[in-house]
Amino acid sequence: MASLNYSGLDTMLHMTSAGATIADIDRHLAKAKNMGIRNILALRGDRLEDGNPSDFEYATMLVKHIRKKYGDYFVIGVAGYPSGHPEANSYEEDLKYLKEKIDAGADFIITQLFFKPEVFLKFVNDCREIGIRVPIIPGVMPIQSYDSLRHIVKLSKLEVPQEIVEIVEPLKHNDEAIQNYGIYQACEMIKAMFQSGVAPGVHFYTLNREVATMSIIKQLGLWNCQPQRPLPWKVVPSFRRCQEEIRPIFWSTRPNAYIHRTSHWDDFPNGRWGSSESPAFGDLRDYYLFYLKSKSTKEELLEMWGHSVDSYQDVWDVFYHYLMGLPNKNGVKITKIPWNDEELCPETAVISERLACLNKRGILTINSQPNVNGVDSTDPVHGWGTQGGYIYKKAYLEFFVSGRRMQNLKHILTQYSQINYHIINKNGRFNFTNAHRQCPIAVTWGVFPGREIIQPTVVDPESFLVWKDEAFGLWTEQWAKLYPEGSKSRQIIESIANNYYLVNLVDNDFPKETVLWEVLDKLLSCDDGNHEEDYESTDESLSCSSVSDEVDSQLQKLSV
Incomplete structure (x- = not known):
């Protein structure tokens, strides 16, 4: 199986x-x-x-x-x-x-x-x-x-x-x-x-x-290093899923988790995502025992994420080094974080430096895609499906952010009517969105000869409620539990899990340059130097340009 x-x-x-x-x-x-x-x-x-x-x-x-x-x-x-x-x-x-x-x-x-x-x-x-x-x-x-x-x-x-x-x-x-x-x-x-x-x-x-x-x-020349993907996510050849053509984007970096949580389904969506108010995903109570655990050993994770976490900046640096492909302060390359089972996919690499800049300053991104307007379906980065098609994508960002920044973000988003957003906390009591809760948003689609338009990934508000339990749970199950109970390291990770907010943003104006970077730059400019309990930074004034300078410096050290 x-x-x-x-x-x-x-x-x-x-x-x-x-x-x-x-x-x-x-x-x-x-x-x-x-x-x-x-x-x-x-x-x-x-x-x-x-x-x-x-x-x-x-x-x-x-x-x-x-x-x-x-x-x-x-x-x-x-x-x-x-x-x-x-x-x-x-x-x-x-x-x-x-x-x-x-x-x-x-x-x-x-x-x-x-x-x-x-x-x-x-x-x-x-x-x-x-x-x-x-x-x-x-x-x-x-x-x-x-x-x-x-x-x-x-x-x-x-x-x-x-x-x-x-x-x-x-x-x-x-x-x-x-x-x-x-x-x-x-x-x-x-x-x-x-x-x-x-x-x-x-x-x-x-x-x-x-x-x-x-x-x-x-x-024999039979080895295909880059086979054409039929869909932008990993296709399962099981007969029960052979008609599956659409998934929520939230699990795009954790496909095995999605497959496990939907393994009991008899039918899979193959044209449009259903409008059910209660998607029948697997119960997370049993799920903790299986796919919230990492495939890596405890020692491997500690080597990557740190044997101790002394500040919030230490957490942010893990995200930063993962996105930049740089070794951490102990010289160990970070090849995964809890929300990403593997190293960066090619489409994330296109925007990795911008993402790294955000993460270095505490906007912790866990999922993203750049906007694309009609690229060839055989494109090595964005392509999927049969030849002769064209691929379209809306810019998408998903991230954790502190409570103070969340309040500022809510205000900034009122200035951008083309953005759909969804903001939620761990227990779900704060659940704020401008999207219709029963209307999924297509964020990836393809146009192919002789076929209807295929929409393989959507942002579905109801599925986001299911995903948020998994997303917040990973802080504790994969990261916090690496450290002794009551330790400062564990307290910092659990503080983020308990106090940060999970946000997803969709820029619907895909033909133009996305404004999501502009929104988050404005958010960072709102920082006034005050540090709340729900986040702290040892280098809050670090600018995006200084991040690039640091990248260049570290790359020079690696080449010596």
Whole structure:
């Protein structure tokens, strides 16, 4: 489920029937469907040594059962043996059994490993001659070490061609040399099969060692470093989410959190965001146990965010160094903050210096996007969707700000009718917005040939009420709890969580240069040097120009 929903990888369940009852298989199939898995490799597997009878003596019976119970819901693959199954009386008999699996409803074949392309090409030709018409995908195992080769050959009962033995045998104590040969040999096999026009693709037996496979894919020119994104956020290949086309922008830097909180949904919006007053997001009470925790260790986070927090400025500096990609005062690069699971995305990097200036002075940004007016859909920074389209975005900023600044911000915003805003505190008692609470605002959309306009991200006031619990909770769960209870460090972080306000701003006038920077510059100019309990700064007078000077100074130090 994790690889499908959180890593965005299409997933195939390997299911063996040896020793399994009908109830066992039905339970596994139901669980797979519930998780959104639609691909199954149906195998008999090794017979159990205890000799207990199985409800499925052969893989053919398993395929028939899946088809009978689920119809065309699952895509079913089966195994093929280019050299014949070791238990079959003959190669021809094994082909007959393979034909039975296809007739039972299998959709494609993945072959057992082999060492010469001619073996695969002959196997495909023999399959076609007896009426097998489904795709046949060659299974390739790169030779990675002498011992692993011997082990696999023993299990599969295959014979290694003499010319390969003569090359590998003298290298048996040099794993690096054998791996290099294995990469070369696999590349040559795959090239021959692709050039024949017979192989529709390739299946790698990686043995959980990805280096050789990655090298082969790159050498074959199949490695796509910058694949075109179908949508501006990570797409999940689960069938339950296959029609999903729209999400609230608040989770754009925490996509796994959004996926987890909506994992129980049966339907996902695919044209417009619903106007429900109560979006059915997962309950945050259970959620704390899972996705408010960081994937990094406590020591890693302390190295980045500080073993102690002595002032509010220390907190602001963490945001600043994260945005600028600079090491902190201990020489450690900050690669994440609680609201951003990864390093900066390319579109944030476009405005990172402006954001850093704000954060250095206590406007703590956690989400943003620049405005864009009709850039090409293939643009490496802002592009998504199919070729020939145009992308549009409204400028968006989301940040934490102190109570005093929040009051000043409210006054400033009355001067800008083109800005929609939403300001809220931790407990939600202060909830101030000029947006219609049941009318989401589209902030990203694309225009493509032959399609309706796609609006993949929105600012939804009702969803913001759900997000704010998560946003404020991250201060405590990921940051404050790194420090002992009652410590000054913990008190400072908890003070921000309890007293700051969460703000989002949308500049609707996207064709023009955004005024959001102007608004926040005015906010900073309102500072009179007084420091309240809800925020403090050791360098409140620092200007944006002095921030740039500091960046230049630190970069010069790094280059020495």
